[in-house]
Amino acid sequence: MTPITEVDGRRLALTNLEKVIHPATGTTKGEILHYYAVTAEAILPHLQDRPVSFLRYPDGPDGQVFFTKNPPPGTPDWVRTAPVPRSEDPGARQVVVDDLASLVWASNLVVEFHTPQWRAEKPAVADRMVFDLDPGVPAGVAECCEVALWLRERLAADGLDAYAKTSGAKGLHLLVPLVPTPSETVSAYARALAKEGEAAMPRLVLHRMARSLRPGKVFVDHSQNAAAKTTATPYTLRARPEPTVSAPVTWEEVEARRGLAFRLGDIAARLDRYGELLGPLTDPDGAGRLP
Template identity: 70%
Template sequence: MTPITEVEGRRLALSNLEKVLYPATGFTKGEVLHYYATTAEVLLPHLRDRPVSFLRYPDGPEGQVFFTKNVPPGTPDWVTTAEVPRSEGPARMVLVQDLASLMWAANLVTEFHTPQWVIGAPGVADRLVFDLDPGEPATVVECCRVAVWLRERLAADGITAYVKTSGAKGLHVLAGVSPASSVRATAYAKELAVEAEKAMPRLVVHRMTRSLRPGKVFVDWSQNAARKTTAAPYTLRARAAERVSAPVTWEEVSMCRNQAQLAFTARELMVRLLEHGDLLKPLLDAGRAGALPR
């Protein structure tokens, strides 16, 4: 029998709570739902008003994993949806605006991915993102060196950078920016990625070409494009263990000497929230956004 629960006045059917989704650690679907309920206060502001793409893994990371951008079948009518422009024509996507919608989406077992713009202004970036992806044998330790360089380079243009783990192998460097076209934001991000490669040619590559990436950090600037999305802060990832995309301090980044220092599980993240609160909260303050240079 599927338990029915009430969240903020909405009735939700939560299924398979005992199902182990992360076999490496025994982390269950019930624990996934508990994690999202516990982190909702910090997670929701980073999802609000951004159309959400779902990377679903209902049978765990070792089962079928598939990407859903359109509103999933069976979505309750009380979940907010919005029309989003796409090159192939407009589509409807989900907006996770409240706790009930978050718990409904979490019950689908998903990673949450969002664009760098809000629904009222599609294709107008208010965020800048650099996805730092290490090619083996490089690790997050090398990503940290690149992240520090990017932080200083952005600061030179009056832009304050923040950082989180990707929840996979690398780091995401983020900044709030005054609204600018996604095209302009992407061009600026690419300029900085090219500069980073010139400054650290043995460490950085700005092109996606696989053959160039072993031992280097790929600075993916392309996720600033209007059609692209990035794993949201605090989302669980479809990995062997219940790793989370966790905000970290710049001190932790500069002091990182091994991979384990910047790998956080759902349980560890809940402890970190008590200690740090939301390290990315300044990203939500439009008054702190920097202007992209002309």
């Protein structure tokens, strides 16, 4: 029998709660749902009013993994959707996860959450900028930290505050709160900074994705600032063998250049210890202006 639970007055059918999703740790779907429920206060501000794309992995990371922007079949009528015009589909809509019931419903599909840098009411007008620091073997998180520290200082010179999180895979994300700015403008600035980083640290930094150049360097991916692109949402689980999380980190942890891998069981204690490290991203008073 499918258990029915009530969340904020919404009745939800939660399925296959004993199913193992992350084989390396034996983490079940029920544990994933519990994680999102107890982390809701932290993750929801980063999801609210942003059209969400889902990377679904219902049979675990070794099963079928597929990316979807359209509302999944069977989306309840009480789950909000917003228009997201696309050249190939002017009438397209996407789910917006605004509340706990919607978060639990989406989590039951077993998903990574990916969101754009803009809000649903202002498509292609970004209120945050992102740099995705992606290391090419043998480079790793230590090299990403070195690049992150350079970027933080360079952004500060332009009056911009940067906040860091793990990607949940092997890299780091830097997020910068902005006064709403056209995505094209943000993209151009981010690309220029990535190129500047490559000029300053040519042995370490790349601003282009060319695979042949990747070994031992950190690709500063600025492309996720484009209006059509998305980034893994803070606190989302990732479709990896272990239940890793895209987790906020302190600059002291970045300076230490190690130990930056967190799983779902680590996050509650980190929230107790540090609070919501990315809180300034959702505070309009903390937003900066591009020079």
